[in-house]
Amino acid sequence: MIDQVPLSHVLSVSSLMFFIGAYGFLTRxxxxxxxxxxxxxxxxxxxxxxxxxxYLYPSGINGHFFALFIIAxxxxxxxxxxxxxxxxxxxxxxxxxxxxxxxxY
Amino acid sequence: MNPTLTIFIILLPFAAFVINGLLSNxxxxxxxxxxxxxxxxxxxxxxxxxxxxxxxxxxxYIRQLVVNITWxxxxxxxxxxxxxxxDPISVMMLVVITTVSLMVFVYSLGYMxxxxxxxxxxxxxxxxxxxxxxxxxxTNLFQMYxxxxxxxxxxxxxxxxxxxxPEAVAAAKKAFIVTRFADFGFLVGILILSYYTGTFDFITIxxxxxxxxxxxxxxxxxxxxxxxxxxVLIFMGGAGKSAMFPLHIWLPDAMEGPTPVSALIHxxxxxxxxxxxxxxxFPVVVFHAPAALDxxxxxxxxxxxxxxxxxxxxxxxxxxxxxxxxxxxGYMMLALxxxxxxxxxxxxxxxxxxxxxxxxxxxxxxxxxxxxxxxxQANDIRQMxxxxxxxxxxxxLFLIACLAIAGIPPFAGFxxxxxxxxxxxxxxxxxxxxxxxxxxxxxxxxxxLYFLVFWNNERTYAHTPHESPAIMLIPxxxxxxxSVVAGFIPFGNxxxxxxxxxxxxVHLNVAVISTAVxxxxxxxxxxxxKRKSEIPDTIAARLGxxxxxxxxxxxxxxxxxxxxxxxxxNLVSQPLAWFDRHIIDGFMDLTxxxxxxxxxxxxxxxxxxxxxxxxxxxxxxxLIVLVVLYTYS
Amino acid sequence: MGTSALIFYILSAxxxxxxxxxVTARRILRAAVYLLFALGGTAAIYFMVDxxxxxxxxxxxxxxxxxxxxxxxxLLTTHINEKLELPRWSxxxxxxxxxxxxxxxxxxxxxxxxxxxxxxxxxxxxxxLIGERMLAYGEGGYVLPFEVISILLLAALVxxxxxxxxxxxxx
Numbered sequence: 001m002i003d004q005v006p007l008s009h010v011l012s013v014s015s016l017m018f019f020i021g022a023y024g025f026l027t028r029x030x031x032x033x034x035x036x037x038x039x040x041x042x043x044x045x046x047x048x049x050x051x052x053x054x055y056l057y058p059s060g061i062n063g064h065f066f067a068l069f070i071i072a073x074x075x076x077x078x079x080x081x082x083x084x085x086x087x088x089x090x091x092x093x094x095x096x097x098x099x100x101x102x103x104x105y
Numbered sequence: 106m107n108p109t110l111t112i113f114i115i116l117l118p119f120a121a122f123v124i125n126g127l128l129s130n131x132x133x134x135x136x137x138x139x140x141x142x143x144x145x146x147x148x149x150x151x152x153x154x155x156x157x158x159x160x161x162x163x164x165x166y167i168r169q170l171v172v173n174i175t176w177x178x179x180x181x182x183x184x185x186x187x188x189x190x191x192d193p194i195s196v197m198m199l200v201v202i203t204t205v206s207l208m209v210f211v212y213s214l215g216y217m218x219x220x221x222x223x224x225x226x227x228x229x230x231x232x233x234x235x236x237x238x239x240x241x242x243x244t245n246l247f248q249m250y251x252x253x254x255x256x257x258x259x260x261x262x263x264x265x266x267x268x269x270x271p272e273a274v275a276a277a278k279k280a281f282i283v284t285r286f287a288d289f290g291f292l293v294g295i296l297i298l299s300y301y302t303g304t305f306d307f308i309t310i311x312x313x314x315x316x317x318x319x320x321x322x323x324x325x326x327x328x329x330x331x332x333x334x335x336x337v338l339i340f341m342g343g344a345g346k347s348a349m350f351p352l353h354i355w356l357p358d359a360m361e362g363p364t365p366v367s368a369l370i371h372x373x374x375x376x377x378x379x380x381x382x383x384x385x386x387f388p389v390v391v392f393h394a395p396a397a398l399d400x401x402x403x404x405x406x407x408x409x410x411x412x413x414x415x416x417x418x419x420x421x422x423x424x425x426x427x428x429x430x431x432x433x434x435g436y437m438m439l440a441l442x443x444x445x446x447x448x449x450x451x452x453x454x455x456x457x458x459x460x461x462x463x464x465x466x467x468x469x470x471x472x473x474x475x476x477x478x479x480x481x482q483a484n485d486i487r488q489m490x491x492x493x494x495x496x497x498x499x500x501x502l503f504l505i506a507c508l509a510i511a512g513i514p515p516f517a518g519f520x521x522x523x524x525x526x527x528x529x530x531x532x533x534x535x536x537x538x539x540x541x542x543x544x545x546x547x548x549x550x551x552x553x554l555y556f557l558v559f560w561n562n563e564r565t566y567a568h569t570p571h572e573s574p575a576i577m578l579i580p581x582x583x584x585x586x587x588s589v590v591a592g593f594i595p596f597g598n599x600x601x602x603x604x605x606x607x608x609x610x611v612h613l614n615v616a617v618i619s620t621a622v623x624x625x626x627x628x629x630x631x632x633x634x635k636r637k638s639e640i641p642d643t644i645a646a647r648l649g650x651x652x653x654x655x656x657x658x659x660x661x662x663x664x665x666x667x668x669x670x671x672x673x674x675n676l677v678s679q680p681l682a683w684f685d686r687h688i689i690d691g692f693m694d695l696t697x698x699x700x701x702x703x704x705x706x707x708x709x710x711x712x713x714x715x716x717x718x719x720x721x722x723x724x725x726x727x728l729i730v731l732v733v734l735y736t737y738s
Numbered sequence: 739m740g741t742s743a744l745i746f747y748i749l750s751a752x753x754x755x756x757x758x759x760x761v762t763a764r765r766i767l768r769a770a771v772y773l774l775f776a777l778g779g780t781a782a783i784y785f786m787v788d789x790x791x792x793x794x795x796x797x798x799x800x801x802x803x804x805x806x807x808x809x810x811x812x813l814l815t816t817h818i819n820e821k822l823e824l825p826r827w828s829x830x831x832x833x834x835x836x837x838x839x840x841x842x843x844x845x846x847x848x849x850x851x852x853x854x855x856x857x858x859x860x861x862x863x864x865x866x867l868i869g870e871r872m873l874a875y876g877e878g879g880y881v882l883p884f885e886v887i888s889i890l891l892l893a894a895l896v897x898x899x900x901x902x903x904x905x906x907x908x909x
Contacts, residue, residue, distance in 0.1 A: 004743035007855070008848045010783075013750045015844040017757050017776070019837040022723060024761025026716050026833040027825045032812050033766060034716075036773045039804060040757050043780050046796075054787045059858035064868055065880050067792050071799050072887045076894035078804045082811040083902035089815040101713025720833065727840050734843070 010051040018044035031085050031095040035078065042074045111189050112172050114151045114199060115242065117144040118206075118234040125228035134223040141227040142210045145234055149203040152196075159196045165604040168192040168308055170244055182303040188244040190307060193600040194384050194457060198241035201464045202374050204587070206234045208580035209369040212472050215576035216365055216479055226266060226363070233259035237374050241381060245305035246295045246339075249382070253291070253342070256378065257284050260370050264362040276358035283355040287345020294338030297331060307385060313392040322393045333394040340383060340401060347379025347434050350408040354662050356431055360423035364475030367423060372430050372471050373464040380437040380460055387453060387602055391446045402442020402532070406539045409435025411659070413546035417553065418645075418656040421484050422474045425554050426467070429510065432543060433463050439540065440525040443532035450602035451531070454609060455524030458596040462517035465587035466509035472581045473503040477558060479577070480570035486554060491563035495570040498578050500559050502585045507555045509588040511548035511623045519620070520592035526615045544619050548626030556634035746786060753779035764821045766812050774805045791865050 017040055024037030046067045053063020085095050092099060121144035125137050132140075159166070173188035210230065217226055236255035243249035258281075265277030299305050301324075302317040309315055321332040343349075348356035359371050370376070383390070383401055390397050409432050416428035437456040444452025476499045477492060478484060493500040509516035512523070522544060529536040572578075597609035633641045645652045654660065710721065756775035763769040777800040784793035824830075861867075875881045 004740040005746050007853045008851075009750075010746075011848050012845055013754065015848070016754055016841060019841040019844075020754070020757045020761055022840070023833055023837045026720055026723070026837070027829055028761065028822075029825065030766060030816070030822055032808060032815065033761070033769055033822070035808060036760050036769055039773060039800070039808075040760065040776060043777060043800070047780055047783065050784060050787060050789060050792065054789070056853065056856040057858075058856050058860045060878075061861055061863040061867065061871065062878070064789065064792055064863050065872070065883070067789075068795060068868075068872075069883055069887055071795055072891060075799050075803055076891050078807055079898045080894050080901070082807055083898035085811050086814055086902045095815050097715050100715065716829075720836065723840065724836060727836065727843065730843055734847070 007051060007055045010055075011048060014044040014047035014051065016044075017041075017047070029096050029098060031081075031088070031097055031100075034097060035081050035085075039074065039078070042070055046070050109171050110151060111155050111191065111199075111242070114148045114155070114203065115189070115235060115238045117148045118231040118238065120144060122228050122231035122235055125224050125231060129224040129228060132224050134218075137224040137227050138210075138214045138217075141231045142207070142214065144231065145203060145206050145210050148234070148238070149207045152199040152203040155191070156196050156200045159191060160193075160599050165606075166193050167604070170308070173244060180303070183299060183305070185247045185305060186244055187248055189242040190244040191242070193604065194381065195241045197457060197461060197600055198381060199238065201461055202234065202237050202241065205369060205373040205464050205468045205584070206230075206237075208468065208584055209365045209373075209472070212368075212475070212577050212580040213363075213365045215574045216475055217363065222266065226263075229259055229262045229266070230366070230369070233263065233370060233375070237378070240378060243307070245307055246298065246310065247305040249385075250288075250291065250295060253346070253378065254288065256375050257281060257288070257346070260284075260359070260375055263366040263370060264359045266363055266366065267361070270361070272358075273361040276355075276361040280355040280359045283352055284345045287352050288342045290338040290345075291342025294335045294340075294342070297335040297338065301331060301335075311386060311388045313389050315389075318389055318393060329396065330394065332389075333396050336386060336390050336394045336397040337400055339386065340379075340397060343379030343382040344404060345379070346382075347376050347438070348408075348431050349379065349404050349434070349438060350411055351661065353408065353412070353431050354665055357424045357427045357658070360421070360427050364423065364471060364478055367427070368468045368471030368475065371427065372467040376430060376434060377437065377460050377464070380434060380441065380456060383438065383441050384453065384457060387441065387444075388446065391444070391602070398442050398444075400442075401438050402536065405435045405438025405440075405442050406536055407435070408432070409439055409543045410539050410546075411435075413543045413550065414655055415658050416550040417546060418652065420486055422477065422486050422489075422554065422558070423471070423484060425486075425550060426470055426474060429470075429547065429550065430467055432547065433459070433467065433510070436522065436525050436540065436543070437463075439536060440528050443528050443536060444602065447603045447605070448607070449531075450607060451524060451597075451609065452528035453602040454597050454600055454607055455521060455528050457600045458594075459518075459521035459525055461594075461596070462509070462521045462588070462591045465584050465591055466506040466516075466518060469502060469506040469581055469584040469588055470510065472577070472584065473499055473506060476573040476577055476581070477570075479573055481566070486557045489558045490561040491559070492570060493559040494563075495566075496572050498572055499581070502578075502581045503555065503559070505585045505588055507551045511551050511627060512544055512619055513548075513623055513627075514616070514620060515589075515592065517588050517590070517592035519616075520611070521596075523611055523616050523619055524596075524609060526619055527612045530615060541618060541622055545622035545626040548623040549630050552627045552630035553634050556630055560635050562637040742786060746783070749779050749782050749786075753783075764824070766816055766820070766822060767809065767818065770805060770808050770812060773808070774801055777801050777805065788860070789863065791863060791868055 021037045021040030021042075021044060024040065025034050026037075028034050028037060049063045049066040049070070053060070053066075057063070088100065089095050118141075121141045125132065125141060129137075159169075169191040171189045171191055173186050175184055176187045177185040179185070210227070213226065213230065217223055220226065233256065236252045236259055240249055240252035240256055243252060261277050261281040264280050265273050267273040295305070298310060298321075301321045302310055302315065304310065310318070312318070318332065321335070322330045324331040326334055341352075345352040356371060356376065360367055362371070412428045412431035412435060416425050416432065419425045419428060437459050440452040440456035440459065442452070444450055444456070476496065477489065480492075480496060481489065483489070505516065509518040512519045514520075526537060526540050526544070529540045595609070597607035601607040632638075657663070710717070753776050756772040756779065760769045760772035760776060763772060777796065781793045781796040781801070784790075784796055871878060872880050872884050
């Protein structure tokens with residue numbers, strides 16, 4: 001694959017995915033779908049790390065660790081986020097991000 | 106006695122003020138009242154002790170700085186101190202203020218009983234005593250000015266004591282504004298004087314040999330030396346406080362305050378602050394600015410006669426006394442104005458003597474008036490009459506005070522007035538004539554008041570007037586005692602212009618004349634007012650417009666109103682107000698509106714909308730990346 | 739174009755399309771499933787570059803853990819037949835243009851930058867090797883981040899329980 005696909009293509013794919021995630025995060029009103037956007041962004045970053053590691057430093061394995069840690073953090077983040085969503089839903093019967101503005105001003 | 110103890114004379118009333126002021130809602134009336142009385146009582150004892158030990162020193166007396174604290178240091182020489190200066194006049198004033206204060210405080214316990222703001226009243230009264238004491242012992246002009254203003258404030262607070270009464274509020278405002286206006290002159294005078302001498306200190310400033318002072322006489326501004334200007338401006342403050350023409354208009358209105366306040370502030374102590382000020386500056390004025398003394402003498406003489414004439418026509422018991430006060434202060438000012446220095450300093454001594462005796466009998470008159478008002482709940486003498494039956498003690502005490510102020514021997518007023526007349530005679534016959542005429546008028550209007558209130562027609566009252574309680578009569582009796590014996594004090598031995606003893610004695614010619622005119626005044630009053638008679642009304646009708654003019658106090662208030670309301674308000678203040686409201690306020694409003702608008706817009710960033718934050722964040726990141734790319738490529 | 743390249747591009751297309759679908763789908767459960775596809779495609783790319791362990795973790799944690807968690811929360815908080823309303827047109831256009839600009843910049847940087855492909859033999863990252871390195875404290879060891887992540891996970895665990903468990907305030 002290294003020989004056939006240039007690095008920039010892989011990175012383009014990951015960056016496209018990142019901005020799709022960002023778009024989802026910025027447009028979606030439902031908090032869960034926003035979380036999906038965040039996961040997409042994290043995933044895109046992971047692809048980046050892996051691609052850099054594989055293409056530029058094939059003799060090392062450091063890219064693994066970055067990706068692994070990101071996955072771990074993503075898992076923790078998802079767990080906490082969903083706990084917050086559930087609590088929020090209990091309290092205001094909605095997980096619409098535009099209604100969660102109690103802390104404004 | 107340790108002279109530094111004198112500081113407690115001043116601090117005790119202040120402590121009473123602080124305690125009563127801070128706890129005005131908590132303290133029971135009795136506690137608050139007695140607290141103030143005890144504080145001023147100890148002050149009185151200390152003052153008398155100070156006076157005795159001070160005057161027991163061998164002559165000549167020295168000016169003693171017993172306490173001196175540097176408070177503000179402006180330059181090497183120009184600094185503001187706080188301290189206590191003991192010299193004959195300040196010691197005498199200490200005695201007068203604390204004694205009259207004590208009597209008024211005790212009297213107030215009875216007079217003000219059951220009033221709603223009882224504790225507030227005593228707090229303000231203590232504040233006044235504190236300020237007045239601080240004023241007379243001031244070591245420098247600046248300290249004096251501060252206490253001067255404090256006195257003005259406490260006067261304002263006490264005149265406006267019945268703050269739900271519109272007249273009282275208006276009177277308080279009037280008193281404050283008029284005296285404040287005069288104090289502007291005082292301040293400018295202080296600044297001129299300190300600019301040239303580089304100090305505020307009284308001992309330096311009033312030293313006639315001070316080279317800075319002498320050099321000031323050489324600098325002339327508009328044909329008059331700078332020193333004269335400064336002194337006249339300073340005296341303007343004194344004229345305001347002492348209700349000298351034409352700054353007198355506040356004093357009659359100030360009678361809206363409680364009567365003991367009028368007795369203390371607007372008769373015995375505060376209004377003589379102007380006299381005290383002139384006396385304080387006297388040594389330098391008499392040598393280097395005699396023109397200023399002429400001004401003082403002229404204004405004093407004019408006010409003396411002017412106020413005495415008005416007093417003959419008034420019908421409000423307290424206003425009569427107020428005009429009488431103005432007239433008597435005119436005596437003091439006149440005496441100072443005609444006085445010389447050293448051996449020719451009879452006027453100075455006479456002025457201080459009159460200040461001393463006047464404090465007693467005028468305070469007594471006011472307290473007597475208070476006793477009458479307390480019994481009748483009315484101020485108008487036309488509603489009074491035949492009160493001697495209902496208030497025998499007040500009657501006797503009031504009579505003593507009337508005799509004292511009229512100058513009948515051997516009461517106190519006779520001696521002091523005699524000295525003033527002698528001094529006036531030595532200066533100018535016109536002054537002597539005015540003073541003698543005013544003495545007759547004084548006797549007339551005082552006995553007019555006396556006969557109208559205590560004799561005249563025996564009327565029946567809806568509520569039978571009763572004699573005042575002992576707590577009010579005892580202080581009055583003490584003051585009556587003072588009014589009787591104060592004249593026998595050999596004042597020339599104690600208070601003189603050059604701190605050396607001055608031989609004074611009763612001048613027979615003058616004494617005979619003054620007693621004769623006083624008796625004449627009393628006789629006329631007796632004829633007119635002893636019984637209900639038609640004569641006064643007939644005379645008033647004959648005089649017609651003149652009587653009206655006098656009754657309306659020569660329309661001075663109306664002139665002031667015309668000048669302030671019509672001219673200043675309409676021509677100056679209105680355009681300024683318009684300018685202020687539309688241009689300056691408009692500009693401020695504009696900035697405020699703009700700020701408001703901007704912040705309202707900015708507020709949107711803090712909308713709580715998570716996605717907006719994220720959007721802005723992402724835009725920022727992209728912007729920074731663009732900038733970095735642009736810079737490094 | 740070789741086979742692996744072809745597979746890569748097909749995978750990429752699937753990933754991008756399902757990512758787009760995940761952020762635009764109006765049925766929320768479908769969005770979650772599209773996310774699953776995008777994550778699965780990523781795992782496939784890891785397989786293609788011989789990162790087997792990472793691919794496995796990707797599948798287990800992402801597909802097996804996070805997506806399931808998301809689906810749980812969807813089921814708890816939204817009606818299954820509910821269709822999400824479309825975002826406002828202004829919001830879509832503003833966000834789209836912003837992200838398009840962002841993508842354009844990254845693409846420009848990527849094409850402008852010439853990457854030098856690394857030399858050296860490919861080190862096969864076995865699970866054992868990763869485990870040793872993860873717990874090593876010498877050079878190239880990751881024990882400190884490992885511990886930090888452990889604490890983080892623990893904190894997240896406790897926090898999630900505490901937050902989700904709290905009783906709703908009495909209304």
